[in-house]
Amino acid sequence: MSKKKFNFDKQLLIPIAALVALVLFNLIVDPSFFKVTLGTNSSGNPVLNGYLITILDYGSELAILAIGMTLVTAASGGQDISVGAAIAISGSVILKVLCGSNTRPETLQAPIIVAFLVACVVSMLFGAFNGVLVAYFKIQPMVATLILFTAGRSIGAWINNNELPVISDESFTYFGGYIPGIPIPTPFLIAAVCVIVIMLVLKFTTLGLYTQSVGINGSSSRLNGINPEFVKFLTFVILGLCVAVTGLIKVSRLSTINYSVIAKDIEMDAILAVALGGNSLGGGKFNMMASVLGAYVIQFLTTTLYKMEVSASALPAYKAIVVILLVVLSTPVVRKKLDKLKRKLFAKKEVA
Amino acid sequence: MKKYGKKIVTLALSAAMALGMTACGGSSDKKETTAAPSGGGETTTAAPAASSGEAIKVGIINNDPNESGYRTANDKDLQAMFGPGNANGYEGSFAYSLKNDEQIAAAQKFIQDGVDYLLLSAADTAGWDGVLKDAQTAGVKVILFDRTIDADPSLYEASIVSDMDKEGQKAADWLESQKLSEYNIIHIQGVMGSAAQKGRSGALVDKANANGWTIVEEQTAEWNAEKAQQIVQSAIDAGKKFNVIYAENDDMAKGAVAALDKANISHGVGKDVVVMGFDCNKWALEELLAQNWNYDGQCNPFQAKYIDEVIKKLEAGETLSEKTIIMDEKGFDATTITQQDVDDYGI
Structure with a gap:
């Protein structure tokens, strides 16, 4: 339906331009923004400090979510708004498995990897639930995921009987903090692994191609032997996996959970990351790297605003401005106008 | 063949989902009274205390217990005082919502059910006059806890709050x-x-x-x-x-x-x-x-004992010395x- 005019390289320009603008702004206001120092944390391990590290650290959850959200957007032409609530569920599952019946265990009741795998299965099930609604029952993605958006945090609380487990084992903090001896924040390493995996999958399987063709035109891809329902369904399951990884990082950061505020409004940021990557929110072609970059640009913006001491409650307003700009710029009406303007300018040059 | 395959996949998945749901349900203990948090106007009723002849019927409207650790503790405290199996002579019904209109609907239902006392932690301060007047006409005594509302103080008996x-x-x-x-x-x-x-x-x-x-x-x-x-x-x-x-x-x-x-x-x-x-x-x-x-x-989320005192006093026909009761809080x-x-x- 929406034939995209961007080729891949051009599409990467959008998040890069936004990034360059932010970098320039910070360079002018305060060059110390870019200072990175090596220090130690309170457990005596080496850690890197500085705004840039903070951005890489906190932007990583968003980058991981952006991977799944990009695929869902491309295939279904809609967005999953339940990821924040689903993170509450997966985080709750991880804590439940680690804690058992005791909310404040001295030792972990199960290996962390087991807890994580259980969370993966549960998250993928919930992703599958969304996927079935969207792909097979043909419900609008935003409406279908509204169900989990509403119920998810209650389900998360339910899993732990409304209690707030706290984990004291230090090894659990590695995932949202630092692995001893490695001064780079672990969330960034996890995000890097996720990005490499998805890039390999896109390179060596037909997932990317199928997703795009389903998003561009479902019925014609069916005529070509692709099962559009299954592809859409699959993208939601993959997003479920991304949610489980994000959930692990989130609960590890503080070793506990607060069902009502964990990953609050993160779905909006994830969708924004996809949009900032220049991907059409109406589905079709996509560029994974652009989305991931978009996620870090959003965190760059957030961190910059924190540095400028903009009130945290005003942050969404600034993000909204960015969204409006992007959406307006990507509408066909404006694009045509811009194209005309470009042609006029170039024509004049030739005349001159 | 392919069609059937698809159907089987769908069926299997829906079954898996249903299983997943029940699995979650199963792990959530047997606290059926707290099991309807987001369902708005849903209510659950505790069995009357078996021993005493006439239990005092109490309708409790609270916010969603998942809202915070504070609310969870608050709900637990109220459940222990008024909930199922209490030995205090109360027959408590609970309704949870974070939305004012759903809370008002629950209040109306409680009034129709003929509760003796209506305990209320309002989601929003405004909009309660009408339903509280109904309560007054029906002879239902209203006690506010945790949060105050913008209504005429004559419409409620007491308000138990944190300062x-x-x-x-x-x-x-x-x-x-x-x-x-x-x-x-x-x-x-x-x-x-x-x-x-x-x-x-x-x-x-x-x-x-x-x-x-x-x-x-x-x-x-x-x-x-x-x-x-x-x-x-x-x-x-x-x-x-x-x-x-x-x-x-x-x-x-x-x-x-x-x-x-x-x-x-x-x-x-x-x-x-x-x-x-x-x-x-x-x-x-x-x-x-x-x-x-x-x-x-x-x-302080432990308001139940204050509410209990107020009800005991009112039942004994005493008047309260103060309408607004501020709880002891420590640092x-x-x-x-x-x-x-x-x-x-x-x-």
């Missing part, structure tokens, strides 16, 4: 009593405009102005630990000097401390940074006991807190 200004005052007084050589404070606020934020911010800001304390950073983290972590991280990255963290709830204090730990800044009793929180979560009081934090202010200092306090007051 947030006093909580803030207590904390600010404690901070002053520490006699630090200088005060450079990072002030992490709750959701702007909420009663807790106003009370807890107000006292600190007044004190800071009066004593010439520096508030290095004042920022809302909206009760969210992750946001608090980012705010303190930002202050550290900017190289700001501070020696007090005044967080308006425990979650935000925890987030702030996570940022301090990362930057190897010591905190707690006799350390570089004084950490203050509110709400007295059990884990927070344990931090106090371990002297990692310095102060925690209580926001804990890490140097004096005991394990007993943690067990008694931790939520």
Whole structure:
């Protein structure tokens, strides 16, 4: 339906331009923004400090979510708004498995990897639930995921009987903090692994191609032997996996959970990351790297605003401005106008 | 063949989903009374106390117990007093919602059911006049707990509340009593405009102005630990000097401390940074006991015994000396807190 005019390289320009603008702004206001120092944390391990590290650290959850959200957007032409609530569920599952019946265990009741795998299965099930609604029952993605958006945090609380487990084992903090001896924040390493995996999958399987063709035109891809329902369904399951990884990082950061505020409004940021990557929110072609970059640009913006001491409650307003700009710029009406303007300018040059 | 395959996949998945759901349900214990949190107007009724002949019927309208640890403790306390299997002679029905209109609908239902008392923690302060007048006509006595409403005081018997200004005052007084050589404070606020934020911010800001304390950073983290972590991280990255963290709830204090730990800044009793929180979560009081934090202010969720007293008085035909009952609230200092306090007051 929406034939995209961007080729891949051009599409990467959008998040890069936004990034360059932010970098320039910070360079002018305060060059110390870019200072990175090596220090130690309170457990005596080496850690890197500085705004840039903070951005890489906190932007990583968003980058991981952006991977799944990009695929869902491309295939279904809609967005999953339940990821924040689903993170509450997966985080709750991880804590439940680690804690058992005791909310404040001295030792972990199960290996962390087991807890994580259980969370993966549960998250993928919930992703599958969304996927079935969207792909097979043909419900609008935003409406279908509204169900989990509403119920998810209650389900998360339910899993732990409304209690707030706290984990004291230090090894659990590695995932949202630092692995001893490695001064780079672990969330960034996890995000890097996720990005490499998805890039390999896109390179060596037909997932990317199928997703795009389903998003561009479902019925014609069916005529070509692709099962559009299954592809859409699959993208939601993959997003479920991304949610489980994000959930692990989130609960590890503080070793506990607060069902009502964990990953609050993160779905909006994830969708924004996809949009900032220049991907059409109406589905079709996509560029994974652009989305991931978009996620870090959003965190760059957030961190910059924190540095400028903009009130945290005003942050969404600034993000909204960015969204409006992007959406307006990507509408066909404006694009045509811009194209005309470009042609006029170039024509004049030739005349001159 | 392919068609069937698809159907089978769909069926299998729906079955798996259903199983997943029941699995979640199964692990959630047998607390059927708390099992309808988001369902709005859903109510559950406790069986009347078997022994006494005539139980006092009580309708309880509360906010969603998942909202916060405070609310969970509050709900548990009320359940213990009025819920199923209580030995206090009450027959309690519970309704939960974070939405005012659903709460009002639940109130109307309770009035129709002919409860003797309506206990209310309103989601919103406005819009209650009509239904409370109905209650009055029907002879239902209304007791507010935890939150006040904008309605004529003649419409309710009593209101049992926390005094947030006093909580803030207590904390600010404690901070002053520490006699630090200088005060450079990072002030992490709750959701702007909420009663807790106003009370807890107000006292600190007044004190800071009066004593010439520096508030290095004042920022809302909206009760969210992750946001608090980012705010303190930002202050550290900017190289700001501070020696007090005044967080308006425990979650935000925890987030702030996570940022301090990362930057190897010591905190707690006799350390570089004084950490203050509110709400007295059990884990927070344990931090106090371990002297990692310095102060925690209580926001008392245990209103059931106050309500019980009020009902007993009204049943005996006595009049209440005061309509607004302010609960006792404590502030804990890490140097004096005991394990007993943690067990008694931790939520």
